[in-house]
Amino acid sequence: MPLPDPSGTLSAADTTLMLISTALVVLMTPALAFFYGGLVRSKNALNTMMMSFISLGFVGVAWIAIGYSLAFAPGNGVVGGLTSLGLAGVGLDVPDGSTIPSLLFAVFQGTFVIITAALISGAIVERMRFGPYLTFITLWSILVYAPVAHWVWGGGWLGGDFAALDFAGGTVVHINAAAAAVVAAIYLGPRRDYGKQALLPHNVPFVLLGAGLLWFGWFGFNGGSALAANESAVLAFANTFVAPSAALVAWALLETLRNGKVTAVGGATAIVVGLVAVTPAAGFVSPLAAMAIGAAGSVASYFVILWRARTRLDDSLDVMAAHGIGGLVGAILVGVFAQAVWGGSSGLVDGNPRQVLVQLIGIVATAGYSAVATFILLKLINAVSPVRAAARAEGVGLDVALHSEEAYSHGEGAILLTERDFVPGVAVSVSPQLSSTGASA
Amino acid sequence: MPLPDPSGTLSAADTTLMLISTALVVLMTPALAFFYGGLVRSKNALNTMMMSFISLGFVGVAWIAIGYSLAFAPGNGVVGGLTSLGLAGVGLDVPDGSTIPSLLFAVFQGTFVIITAALISGAIVERMRFGPYLTFITLWSILVYAPVAHWVWGGGWLGGDFAALDFAGGTVVHINAAAAAVVAAIYLGPRRDYGKQALLPHNVPFVLLGAGLLWFGWFGFNGGSALAANESAVLAFANTFVAPSAALVAWALLETLRNGKVTAVGGATAIVVGLVAVTPAAGFVSPLAAMAIGAAGSVASYFVILWRARTRLDDSLDVMAAHGIGGLVGAILVGVFAQAVWGGSSGLVDGNPRQVLVQLIGIVATAGYSAVATFILLKLINAVSPVRAAARAEGVGLDVALHSEEAYSHGEGAILLTERDFVPGVAVSVSPQLSSTGASA
């Protein structure tokens, strides 16, 4: 949605909703850090969390510098122009047809790209070097996310007359990230002990915390996508409430039927999957349809996760199963359940089977582009600096190896180095007492 | 408040406040999971957290399916009708006399029943089987919560001319949940090691996190209960800020006087008690009165907790003392301090002593109905499937026994089971290496 003519009037209420929604979506990235961070082993907890947090920095800056322009500045059907580099011309004026300043729109969208890039990390935790990761998501946000966002929301070929329905990013965010995640997982290869050792979540409460905060933030993600405090926002909020509820119920029933036990990790996953599935549909379908979509996403993801864990595909935190499958179910079912009376264009139930086809085209195009571009990007980055961590780093854990930190530290046996002691790079030879012990033991 | 005639006009500002308030109240249930989860032993942490989280699923779906209708569809003085089952007729229209869509009202109210049901779990942690618990809170939300909400807010006998004051749910939420909690604690009996071993909180920072997030979410709970961005909402927010402050001060002074030490668990409890106490009064009393109510609730709860811990009543996380006593103090004192000038009807200080009596009737009716109905419900469920966990499950902890998970896992000694190894139910006999060790050691 290019927003050129500054003749709109600011609506204080719409602006308030969008401001709070922006803050809510910013919170989703730390929330994701906890969802992901709790699922890995403690020796990789900080690295995993930082894979999300760092996106708030680099991807955020890249969006302001370049991404926003490529996505939303006037361009062609495939990509936006360069007129808004560095947010040039994006200020406090309200564009014609809008009720919020264009700057607010730009930062709201910026929160989306940050979480999308961070989502990818779930597939490649516990084994990627941090510099290359950083470079990858930054470039990916510019070269993959921005064009795809342009296609759907920025005046590109998937939006407009073609009319793929994607209320808040089922395709742009979730399928896009999941396609990249699968390719990255394959490109990096599985963790060295994958399939041999049990790799268990080190802190399930953190997983629940992440899921709870993600749900909370997602109200801004879906609700804010209405861009105004209107009926559409109300519907999106309501559906963001009922779909994960239904997804959680569906998952718990499945687990009960199959194992007789409801798990916490499963419950947290179900919430996220329900949120993902309803994302493309939030402002277009009835609450009952949203519940159906949430439950359907839940069931589909459940079985895909079971299947995936038996393969050699180390999509470690199941980005594909949660975001890919969840997004797929949502993106297709919005084509089925969208109803004009609820604010969407007509879907299959309204007698428009074409919409399902349109949805499929959107999905395939996004997933295809994202997969290919991700592969090329990783290959290029790997040519400059290896993307995969060394075996030894993987063994001791990436927190110590790549960040020189431990998530939980008791301080025992830690020798304080004063300026005199410390010569970076020759650590072994300098500490007067214990380190020399090390040198000669 | 049945909302039939769709001739209202949507206020974007009121809608914004209600949307954000809804999101805030959704967050309270994960917050409660941490408040409760931190207070139990680590071997029961996930089970305790899931007792809250699962409410977001089952109670949420039950509300959409049935509860909302029983509470708010036109009915008689005791219970609502069935015309809004599955949210039938509840859409994006704005009812006459309101400024927000009826769907928004329905989901906002849905967030209340979820947290109310979850509150009960605090009395019965570390010993209840999960399936019966799940069934219990779901049925309770339909059979107990919905009618009581109808009495007070849905056009039933306690509201209207009778005019019991309950701004945001002191009676409907807190006294209701606390009465159920006490009955459930008695029905289940104490934990097997209650009164013998020291059962200590495994993670006090989680308790503080829960209290902090609860306070944050409670602004939506109380503030949103004004249903519009008006003076009443402002007062409710302000009182939600000052009452827990005063409660925390009162508690800290009490602890200092009695033990010379302020505790963190005490501080977190005080915040929650202050929030509970001000809930029925938030939009009806002056800030200074709110502070008095918060402090009074704090003092009352403090002594009840001390007393309770010396009894055989294993209301494990003191739902009765925090929510029952806090709610009681608030529900009575709103009858004392309510002032027309602050938006309430007149209470005792305004020369209307009858209001205190009205409040007492509301309290007794709610607590009585809730207690009796809870007892019958538990008895029925227990007849189908025992509600109490087995001694062995209680011993190893409910996380492993009922959810097959551990909150904090190191992965040591965990043997990965591949498809071939794994025959559910005969686990002991299949694992090729270590499990056979088990079988013959």
Next chain:
Amino acid sequence: MPLPDPSGTLSAADTTLMLISTALVVLMTPALAFFYGGLVRSKNALNTMMMSFISLGFVGVAWIAIGYSLAFAPGNGVVGGLTSLGLAGVGLDVPDGSTIPSLLFAVFQGTFVIITAALISGAIVERMRFGPYLTFITLWSILVYAPVAHWVWGGGWLGGDFAALDFAGGTVVHINAAAAAVVAAIYLGPRRDYGKQALLPHNVPFVLLGAGLLWFGWFGFNGGSALAANESAVLAFANTFVAPSAALVAWALLETLRNGKVTAVGGATAIVVGLVAVTPAAGFVSPLAAMAIGAAGSVASYFVILWRARTRLDDSLDVMAAHGIGGLVGAILVGVFAQAVWGGSSGLVDGNPRQVLVQLIGIVATAGYSAVATFILLKLINAVSPVRAAARAEGVGLDVALHSEEAYSHGEGAILLTERDFVPGVAVSVSPQLSSTGASA
């Protein structure tokens, strides 16, 4: 800004923004508790967290009772009057020239003083007695914060014609707290093992959680400081988004250049520093300028932290480096980058070099007053009751010594004391079994 004449009209949208902003700033204090609590050793985790939480009680009540009046009731250039003690006359009326009730303004400001007082604690963790701390921050909030807030925002000498720019509290909050922090750290002296043992963060995920929640809450802090849902709020929100992004990038690049490694504690610190630096400037400068300010604050803080750690100044959690230096950079640079076109008065780039001087005067006055008053306050309190914890308390940890609690407890070896056993003060001699073991072992 004294708000006397109740002839304004309530704007529902502005009120909504301010209500949510108030809730967001309340959340910042628990967030700070986690940011700080994660950075200390586990034996002091609860004490450190309670240093923040308790401010929500005592400082909040002091603000309602006295502080608000001293800051915002009509007075002279140095301090406000006493006409609004106990919020007298502060109600639901909307003052002339405002669009929100004066009560809302009062509680919004109350959230600021709470976090400001709590910030100080970072300099003196792991060694201060709790009662004296409590007394100190309460008095400080009345005697230091309230007047300084009056100077800048309440009609005092720094605001008005003098026109020091401080959008959301770079000077009032951050420099003020940092000056007090340095003095307190010096007055108390370093921890007994400071510089001898390695004092490591016990839970870095908590630090990240705190940083994430602080960022989220800061949107209310800066955005709400516009006091209305207008262009200024939009700019403040946008800048609160981009400045920490840029700060994080700058910090990560610095760490990479110097050590080849990006750290999680560093990343969390960078986010906070970026937020601090942009606080005084949020509604006055362009987003690109905000990014420059964030990055500059980050670089400056980075080097000051490195330097500080080599000194004997045990400003344990680097309040001075993060809030003092960050606030300083922001407070000066707002004088450089403020532009009328973005809503500020003109700064250096707009051709008004005087503004930089004005900013410096504001900084020096605030820091000077805060430092002197803090010293006197601590000296007086110490005369009544020693501020420093005993060596033994520091050794076993303040959680057990001052709060009789442990953050993480396994319950092993804990003997439940029943009423009969327990005689406070003579614990050693009473427990029938194990404690007598203790007495004679």
Next chain:
Amino acid sequence: MKLIVAIIRPDKLSDVLRALYQSEVRGLTVTRVNGHGGETEHVETYRGTTVQMGFSEKVRLEIGVSDEFVDIAVGAILASARTGEVGDGKIFVVPVEKVYRIRTGEEDRAAVTPLVPSDLFGN
């Protein structure tokens, strides 16, 4: 001098401590450990991953005693730690050549002999 190493159930720790106290055995050190023996193993499931947990939580006691206390201490543990179900644990009695009390440098018997109460209250 002997070192008694006992592996017991965590929920029996209080009982064992009480029994040792009543036998006048003073001073011990405990460690949280994981044991593998004949106990039934349990299966855990984390999304797609199913694992078999071969270890149960145990507590390890280490008690230095002079020779005449060995049987007393072992007897106290045997009596108080037993539930009769698999997994009750083991006791190992290990010879010790020398014991020192760090505080005083006292050796052997004197090192593990309890303080008399007055000593303590002197502190």
Next chain:
Amino acid sequence: MKLIVAIIRPDKLSDVLRALYQSEVRGLTVTRVNGHGGETEHVETYRGTTVQMGFSEKVRLEIGVSDEFVDIAVGAILASARTGEVGDGKIFVVPVEKVYRIRTGEEDRAAVTPLVPSDLFGN
């Protein structure tokens, strides 16, 4: 009777357990420990503070065996815990005077002799 105390790498634990199982050694207790030896130390940085970590995570196994099993168990551990890099750990064989099975009070050999499977399934 002997107590075999082995310090090994955590990531070798599964392999060692398997090797012990295959050698028919049953029953053991493990503890998470930190070891200091010839391993390369690493430096950690927390804001201004730089520290040198002298310890590596290890796992300590404690296995009570009857005399004829000592060499078998030691051999199994040596074979399965080795990576050839500094830090593989040590094995100590400590004499034991007496062993008790708490559940039954059985002593010595009987105390560490495995249950026959039927015993277990009886539980």
Next chain:
Amino acid sequence: MKLIVAIIRPDKLSDVLRALYQSEVRGLTVTRVNGHGGETEHVETYRGTTVQMGFSEKVRLEIGVSDEFVDIAVGAILASARTGEVGDGKIFVVPVEKVYRIRTGEEDRAAVTPLVPSDLFGN
């Protein structure tokens, strides 16, 4: 060969490590443990529940040494771990029959003899 087991205060660990290093004792394993002895117990309160904590945090060192190093190591620990207040801990010297270095299979003396520095830098 002997195994020296020392229970010390956590805040003395750095000092003890330094003393051991200066005595040329290399290689050790540490465990976080809880000790119960003559230390003053403290009371904790969680809402209505009051408990008495009978344990203090300690650190357990385990050091395998050849016979001529026993006195040196014990002396170093005694000197560096002492505060003079109750709770300083104990040292037990346990006989060891055999020691193995897992990496090389070297036995006894050779197994606990330090690497020469060049060995390390070769890694």
